[in-house]
Every structure is written in structure tokens, then in C-alpha cells.
Amino acid sequence: MIDLEKLADQMGIARDYIDSCGQYTVIAKDSRIAALSAMGFPVHDESEMEKVLKTMELYPYTEVMEPVLVLRDGDKPFIYFNTPASFDEKGKISWSLTLEDGTEYKDSFPLSEVEIADYKTVQGQEFDKRRFIIKEDLPYGYHTFRIKISGAGKAINKEMSLIRAPLKCYVPDAIAQGKKIWGVSTQLYSLRSKQNWGIGDFHDLKDLLSYVAETGGHFVGLNPLHAGYPANPDPDMVSPYSPSSRYWLNVIYIRIEDIPEFNLSAKAKEIVYQNSFQQKLRALRDREYVDYRTVIELKLKVLRTLFDSLRLDDKRSLRGRKFLEFIEKGGSSLINMATYDALQASLYAKGVNAWGWKLFPKEYRSFVSPFVEAWRKEHIDEVRFYCYLQFIAKEQLEEAYLVAKKAGMIVGTYRDLAVGVAPGSCDVWSDEDGIYREKAEIGAPPDMLGPLGQSWGLAPMDPYSLKQSAYRKFIALYQANMQSCGALRIDHAAGLYRMWWVPPEHRPTEGAYVAYPIHDLLGIIALESHRNKCMLIAEDLGTIPMELRHALKEANTFSYKLFFGERAFDGGYIAPKDYEKQAISALTTHDMPTLKGWWTLSDLTLGQKLGIYAPADATRLAFDRNNAKQRILDSLHGLMSVGAEVPRHAADCPMSEALAVGMQIHMCRGNCALYSSQIEDWIGVEKPVNVPGTFREYPNWRRKLTANLDEIFSDPKVLELTAKMTQARDHAK
Template sequence: MIDIQLLADEKGIARTYLDATNKLVYISEESRKSLLEILGYPVNDDRALQKILDKEELEDFSNILDPVTVLTDDDEHQFLIRTPESLGEDESAVLTVVLGLEDGRKIDRSIPLEQVEIADYKNVQGTVYDIRRYKLISDLPHGYHNCSVNIQSKKKTLNSICMSLIVCPSKVYTPKEILDGKKVWGVSSQLYTVRSKNNWGIGDFEDLKQLLLGVHRCGGQFVGLNPMHAGYPAVPDESAVSPYSPSSRNFINIIYISVTSVPELLNCKPAQDLIHSEKFQQRLHVLRDKEYVDYRGVIEAKLEVLRLIFDNVKVDDKRSSRGNKFLRYMEQGGEQLLNMATYDALQAHYYDMGVNAYSWEVFEKEYRDVNSPFVEQWRKDHYKDVLFYCYLQFLASEQLEDAYRCAKADGMIIGTYRDLAVGVAKQSCDVWSDVDNVFSPTGSIGAPPDPLGPLGQSWGLAPMTPDALRKAAYRPMIKMYQSNMKSCGAIRIDHAAGLFRLWITKLGSPACEGAYVHYSMHDLLGIISLESHRNKCLVIAEDLGTIPVELTRALKKVGAFSYKIFFDERAADGGYIAPCDYQSQAMSALTTHDMPTLVGWWNCLDLSLGKELGIYTEEEAVSLSDIREIQKQRILDSMHGLGSVSNDFPRDAKKVQMTLEFAKALQIHMCKGSCSLFSTQIEDWIGVEKPVNIPGTNTEYPNWRRKLTADLEYIFDLDHVKSMTREMTDARNN
């Protein structure tokens, strides 16, 4: 009889955890059993389960090597070799280790097997295996190498699998200026919220370029963005636009393409005529003037023009430099790019036929598996449509890179700072095209119960399973970090707790019935460090909420920047910690996309809106409002105590409004702090009241659609913005 709870231990499923109040919580045996099912173990069928476990165990030892070994500069450079005990008794046995380095070099070494240290042994289905520790004598360069071993004796020859050997720095990259103690500020923005005189109703990559340059002129050194991962261009559902529930984390949302910046437009008269027509200009005018982003209207307008360009200009013409640039992009993107483009084209095809193809799960059966020959045939039959979506990814990638390059050429220390979502939706392209079989389609990432969410949270994001990731030598994670560290000087890892553990529950079950599953923090941080250096990309870990102390220590040791939100940094007595007492290896902020704006918070607009939406009862809203009044007074007391407001500024919070003057004082207050990075939001520069996102809502509020209340060009010309940013820069330099 298999001990299910011991098996759960072996598979990294936690028995306990410390909750948000630091109380020890025991995870139920039933929840742990359910997690094993999500990870692919048939816990209710002993025979089937035993068969899987026997196969896994034998596979580990018959392969001789692990599928992957990650080594950092702080590690002993060694790996494990598993050999039958009988080989150790054969003095003729010779071990040959062959290393294939990333740069193409090969290193091989042969030694008697008996000279390789035995660290342990294990009886596996009647055969005893020695577990040997092989120490590398060569200093390998950082990178992705491979290793195989051959064991030759008089009686037998054994060959191993090819192991991925990943050698990593022990710390992530940090720009020299910041290492030398320079403190900088920047802007966190949601690109879709940006208004400008020329965009098509949503912020685009041309706006990003202007935003970067405008922020730098004001003294800022970065612009942080919500995830720009690929969305669902064919799906009309307005609730399917969350940047944190993407179709792919490896590609870009094509809605951000600036159509008028596409070089091929110059050679396409039909597209130019369409854009300049009175009817189309009126259409753009309506899209631009809307209070909320009309995602459907914007994507339809852009796709109409981009398809005209694609149909009238040979974008893959080998005789032109542009055509060759696109073909190189296609070659670099490989199978992954083709799968992304095929998924978008397939969804569009189904919608054109009147099918609500919101997910691959509703495709015809033969198209639900990316490896199906029917998918390959469909791709051949509709190759022009697939090529079109490849071209759109090419344009998006090119324009994002151009914005970053302009920022760096202008002298920005960081420039673009990208955001990496914690996962992808079940209906995503990444799950459909999961050639490494790492995603669990029956699980959902979320969070355990806490005071703010007593029932827990289930985000509908498909988890990657730890064992499958390891068997795939972390390929999906490596590709993801490579994709997201391009065209930026920093990356924010959303819900960084996932580097250590994720709360996973069965789809359709209450979130409180989930459990924590552990991942290899050592391996993931090693890969992040390697890619961080290769891309010169600073790493910011969103370490808010219930973060285990092991992860906190590991993030600090590896050099990742922490995340400090002013309203969360409270002392034991309820007062607000002075920003000068924050840790330096961190980014601080007043507000985020999941919080009310400064005006909204100070005026309790989030509470009144929460009451309207059913998030709070009347009693809860009143109670929270009373607490808010105390918090506001403590903030004002701290501001006076630290000299962040003048002596003649009111001392009674009830007499203070969140004016532009007071908002400016708060920004300067934070800029005087010790964090190396400070992030401000443009919403708080111009007094925006409405939030962009209200956690816990879906269709009740237009999340991810609210725009800024002023054009970008106008904002940077405001006198109070110029004076505020000048003082922010001075405060950071002092």
C-alpha cells in the first residue's frame, strides 16, 4: 500500500505554512492528495500509481545522469552519476565524461570508475545502485552546456542520457551606477492607459518611446510597464484582456503596434488611403476619445490596416533588407513562433466561421494537440494567415526594441522595465503548444486564505509541474526569461513567491482547498541570474504578501531587488516606517496597479466603489473608513515629523485634501528614502481618481481599460509636473 502523504512529501507538497498573520497552518491530507492528482498521479488507483512510480524510479537510475544540473559560482562544481553496484567491483570499468560547451568546444576526460567518490547507494527494484559524485576539474564558462558519460568495462558498456549542464553567476546583474550607490526614480505605467494625439485609442510603442524620453527629460531613469505578453486578438470578450492572464509569456501583445510607424506602410497606397479616409479617421477619433479602451475596436482597426499592408507588400522578400530581417526573425523564433502564429490564426478562423473559439478546448478534436498532423496540415493550408501573425510579432518585437534603444541612446540607466506575469490562462497558446508537457490542465495558481481574502484566491492560471520542468531541463522557463529580458533594462517578477512555492488548487474547487507545491528555488534563481547578465537586466522581485523567509534570504543573496509599498510599510505601533529606513536593495512605490490612486485612497473612493460593487458591506465600509482616517493621520504625523511638509501645513488630516501639492510632497518624501529605485505613477501626477484594476472583480468593473485623463504631450508640459520631477531628481541625488 502506497503511503500517499509520504508520496506528497517526496513531490514537494507542503504539510504546513505560516500564514499572513504568522500563524502555523496545517494543510489537510485531502488537499495534499488532490495536489498529487493535479501533478499527474492517479492516487485513487493503486496499481496505476505504482506503475508510474516504478517507471519514474527506474528511469532516474537507468539514465545514469539527471536531465539537468544547475551550478552557480557558489556551488561545488559537481554532479551525480548513478551506476549499478556491480560495476564498482569491476576494476576495468572506465568512466568517460564528455562535455559539450555552448561555444562548440568539447572536453572529455576518462578515469577509472573506482576513483569517482560514492556518496550514497540505493536498492531500486532489486538492483543496488551506487550514487557517485563527479567533480569537474575544468572551470566552465557561464552558459548552457551538455554532458554525457560512457562507462566501459569488460562485461558491458553503459551510455547515459545527455544532461543539460547550466553554469550560472551567483548574483543577478545590476547596473554599475546603482551598484555604486546612485538612487534613481522612474515611472510605472500601464501602456494601454496612455492617451496621445496620434495613437488609435490605446497606448502604443510609439507612445512608449515618447514616454521614455519624456520621463528622462524630467530626470527619471526608467518606465515600468504592466505585462505586454501576447493576448487573444481574435477573442471579442472584453473580460479577456487582463495582462496577467495572457495567451503567451514568450510573445508580445500585437495591440501595441504603432501602425503608422510600420516601414511597409510607406509602400502600401491602399493602406494609406484607408487610414486617411474620412470614415477611418472618424473611427479613430471615436476610439481615441473613449474613457475606456475599446480593445475590440482598436484591434479590428489595426488588423484591417496591417492585413492590407501584408497583402500588398511582400514582407518576406529575400531581395530586400527588410525581408531578410523578417526571415531572420522567423528563423530565430522557430517552432515556438510558428505555434503562436498558428494559434492566433486558428482562433481567427473559428471566429470567422461563427464559433466562439475562446480556447483550444473548443477546437475540433484534431486541432487540440499542437503535435497533431492535422494541425501541421492546417498550417500548410493556411500558411499566409500564419505568416501574417508571424509578421505582427515581428513588428511588435521591433518596435519594443526601438523604444528601448532610443531610451538607452538618450542616456537612461535602465530604460524600459518589463513585468513578467506569474502564469498563463488554461485557454492560452502556451498551454496548447506545450511540447514539453509541463503544464497541468486541471490545476489553478492562486493564494491561500488571508485576512483580505478569507476564502483564498484562484486565478485560473495553469501551473507548471516541478518534476516536468526538471525533466524538460527547464527549457520553458529559460525561453520565457530570454523572451522577457529582451528590450529592457529591468524585469519585475510578479508573485516572486512562485520561485519557491505556488499555491495550487484543483480547477473548480474552492481556493481554500489548495496546497503549496515547492519548486527548485536554487535552479530557477540560477537561470534568472544567467539571463539577467546576458541581457544586462536588473531583477525586481514582487515579494509582497506571504513570503517564506527562505525566499527572502535567497533573493537578497542573489541581488534581486525587493518591492516596498509605502502603505504596507508599517511599524508595530501602526505608524509608517520612514522611507530612509527601507532597505537599499529595493524599489519603493506609493501606489500600484492593484491599489487605488493617491486621490482615490485619501478620499476613500475605493471603499465607496467597493461598497457599490458588493466587495464590502455597509458595515465593513464604515469600519474600513474609520481605520483609513487613523492611517491618514499617522501618515500626516510622519510627514511633519520628517520635515516632508512645511510647519504651516495643516496637522489635522481631516483638514487635508489630496491636492497636487500634497501628492508632490509624498513623492519627494519617498525620493528621500534609502531604496535605490523609486517608482511613481503618472496617475498621481495629474490627480486621477479611478483605479485601473480592482482585485476580486471580473465583470463588475472595467479592469485594465481605464485611460489617463490627459494626453501624454500635455502632461509633460504641466508646470507642476516639471517642478515636481525636478525636486524628485534633486531628492534622489542628495
């Protein structure tokens, strides 16, 4: 009888955990076995399971070495490999170490000179575990270690990826030396301006960075900029946290008029400057919510005209050569992304509901299908068009970051890395390394924000397959997302240590935690952090084990501190001056009500309307909220963050400008190195950007700001607020 519980232990599937309230919680056996099934184990076929387990047991020994080894600062420079005990000790071992820059070290000597650190008998075969010591001064980077063992007519040839990484992530010198800064966090699509096409874009980002720099801020935090589904007509499939690809950008943020080719194309200018077209743009700008479908259709029309009329893939021009170099550098990842978008657009045009690759015709459901290759060759212009969109998007994002750097911002653009991708996404469709698992979704166990648990509709990466592929896609993921920014937020950073897997037939409460190789993942992140001069902010809210907190702190990532969650045992609010320094603090986030919405309890009213809260729950939450408001006022007055103009009693205290400013200054005086403010809270926006737990019930990820950027940053009240924030940060202790 196969002990599946023991196998689950071996595969890193937890038996228990401590929940967000500190309660010991046991994970059900059925949930653990379901997680094994999601990993690909034939748990309901004992004979097949026996074959799989035998292969697994022998695999580390027949493969000789691990596929990858990550050595961080302080790790012993040991490489272990296995050889059959019967192998001739007089045999010869030849090794080579090829550094990333091409430098090569090599040597050979008798196998007997390599220490046997352990031995083991597996399925009747005895193996020696040998320890090879790297004596070279190994620089940080991605290297290759190879061995060849020969003797008595036998030979073994193996290689591994050897990654040498720092222990700690990069931190800008000014912040490392104690400088305390503020910035803003916003949803790029929500920005209003007189020139955009009804959605915030990369030019608006340039303007926002300039405005923030001029008023004393040092960063602009953004929603994930990952590639979406430009062909999908569903108005609700727009969440930046459920992208098609995390390696590429959302082309809807392109500013058409900023493309160099635009002024060279009479056809494109004729389209854009037609009265009827301009009327459509004015209507899109005036709307309260972003109309993604109309915006992308208008932009694609002009972009296609640009591409077709100017032949940007012509290598005879400097611009053409730059574009072709971009395609070559993007490799298979870019071609797969462009093929997916072009193919999906073609299928929708034929009336196929192709919202995900599983609904593509059968012959197109695998990116390695010969039918896909044939389609790509036949439609190479369409594929290159979508490559061109990525080329322009990358160019415009880079230009925005340069604006921040020229303005002297310490961080500048601060990007956000979503925790995963949808099962129907391009990343899953083009999964070259077989790392995604489609028979589970990632989410979270029950906590205070989600008492019924959460399932986010995202496909998990399998930790075993990640390692077998030498973390190739994980490395590429961080390389891509550390471009054109000075900081990167890791959404749900708990995923570096463990993920809550929820099989499709299970409720979110019936998931199981699966462990991830945090030592290796943090090493890779630290290496890329230094190479890209990008600091890391780990969103560590929710059910976070203490081991992870220690690991993240040791790696120099910055924690997340939300004011409304930082409460003492007596229910009072912890003074921001007592927050930890290695952190970013904020009043609210995109998953919370705005400051005005929280204070007026409009989020509870909305929650009842949407069916999130029963009347009794809303009444209880309102009672708790009013108590919280009183404790906040006690703290604000006690620390002299507000004056007599703000009432001391919650029942007499509406949300006012004085209160909103006082709360911002209260946070700016805190100890955290970074403070993130939301523009919504400067101008009194009440509606939330996202209501967790809803999909079509509320227009998530579409609500815009209520004023244009130039209006906001010319408002005397905003200028006064930002001046006070800068002064408070400069004097924070």
C-alpha cells in the same frame, strides 16, 4: 496501503506554512492529495499508483544522471551518476564536456577511479552513486556533459545539460555605486496622445521615455506586454496578467504609421487617411476606456493590407530576408504562436466560440495533431501574417528601448513578467515539454488583501516536469522577457520558491503549496540577467517565507516596498529613509487604488457598489483608513516632507496638490535605490486601473489617463514636481 501523505512530501507538497499574519497554518490532507492528482498521479486507483511509484523509485537509477545540473558560484563542482553495483569495476568510463561555444574537453579512465559516494538497494537491485569532479574552469553558460560507460558486454550512454551560473543578478554600475533614481510605472494601453488609435502604443512609449528622461527620471515601468488574443471578441478578456503567451508580444501596441512598409503602401495609406477612418480613430481616442475590440480590428485591417500588398516574406529584398531570419530564429515557438492566432481567427470567422483551444474542434486541440500541421500548410499566408505582427512588435519595442539608452537612462524600459498563462492559452496548447498542469490553478492563500484566498485562473508549471525538460522553456521565458529592457519585474516572485495550487473543485482556501527548485531557477535568472544586462525586481508582497527573502536578497534581486504596507508595530509608518537599499519603493500599484482614490476612500465606496465589501466591512475599513491617514500626516510633518499648507489632522485634510507632492518627495528621500511613481497620482486620477476580485463587474485594464502625454509633461506643476523628485533623489541618504 500507499501512504499518499508521504508521497506528497516527496513531491514537495507542503504540510503547513506561516501565513501573512505570522500564524502557523496546517494544509488539509485532502488538499495535498488533490495537488498530487493535479500533478497527474492516479490517486484513486491503488493498483495504478503502485505501478507509478515503482517506476518513479527506479527512475533515477535507470536514468543514471539527472537531466540537468545547475552550478552556481560557490557550489561544489560535482556530478553524480548511478551505476548498477554489478557493473564491472574494470570497465571504462569516457566523458566529454562540450561548452556552449563548442569547446570540448574529454578523457577516459577505468570506472574504478570514480569515487563511490553512496550506494542503495532499490527493488532488489543494488546501485552505486558515483561522484565525478569537474576540474575544468567552467565558464558561465549552457553546456553538455556526456558519459559512456562500457565493460563486460554492457554499455551506458547518457548526457545532461550542465548550466554554470553566477550567484548574483546584474545591477547597473551607477545603482551598485549608490545612485538613487526615480521613474514612473504605467499601463501602456492607458497612455493618451493625439496620434494613437485609442490605445497607448510603442510610439507613445518612445515619447514617454523621452519625457521622463528630460525631467530627470531613469525608467518607465510597464504592465506585461505579453501576447493576448487578437481574435477574441470578448471585451473582458484583456488582462495583461492572463495572457495567451508570455514568450511573444501583444500586437495591439503596434503603431501602424511607424512601420517601414506603411509609406510604401498606397492601399494602406488610403484606408487610414479616409475621413471615415479618421473619425473612428478620433472617437476611440476620446473614449474614457480602451475599446480593445475596435482598435485591434482596425489595426489588423491595415496590417493585413500591408502584408498582402508588399509580400514581406520575399527573400529577394533586405527587409524580406530580415523577416525570414526572424521566423527562423523564432523557431517552433513563433510558428505555434502564429498558428494558434490564425486558427483561432479562422474559427471565430466560422462562428465557433473559440476563446480557448479546448473549444477548438477536436482535431485541432493538440499542436502536434496532423490536422493542425495540414491546416498550417494550407493556410501558410495567415500563419506568416501573424509572424509578421510579432516581427513588427519586437522591432518597435527595440526602437523604444534605444530611445531610452540614447537619452542616458540608467534603466530605461522596465518590463513585467506575469506569473502564468490561462489554461486556454497558446502556451498551454503548444506545451512541447509537458510542463503545464490543467487540473489546478495558481493563486494565493488567505491574506489581508484576500481574506478568502485567491485563484487566478492560471495553469501552473509542474516543477518535476520543468527539471525533466532541463528548464528549456523557463530559460526561453526569461530570454524573451529580458529583451529591450533594463529591468524585469517578476510578478509574484514567491512562485520561484512555491506556488499555491488550487484544484478546480476546491475553494482558494483549500489549496496547497507546491515547492519549486529555487536554487536552479535563480541560477538561470542570474545568468540571463548578466547576459542581457537586465536587473531583476522581485515582487515579494503577500505570504513570503523568510527563506525566500534570504535567497532573493543573496541573488541581488530588488525587493518591493509599498508605502501603505510599511508600518511599525505601533501602527505608525516606517520612514522611507529606513527602508532597505536593495529595493524599489512605491506609493501605490496597479492592484491598489490611486493615491486620490485611497485618500478619499472612493475605493471603499466602489467596493461596496461592486459587492466586494459588506456595509459593516466598509465601515470598519473606513475607520482603519482614517486612522492610517492620521499616522501618515504625523510622519509627513515629523520628517518635514510637507509644510503648514497641509493640515495636521486627517479630518481637516483633503487630498490636495501640496499633499500629493509631499508624499512623492517623502518617498524620494528614502533609502531604496529606486522609487516608482504613477502618472495617475501626478494628475489626480481617482478611478483605479484594476479592482482585484472582479471580472466583468468593473472595466479592469481599460481605464485611460485623463490627459495626453504632451499635456502632462508641459504642465508647470508636473515639471515642478519632477524637478523636486530629482533633487530629493540626488540628496537621499
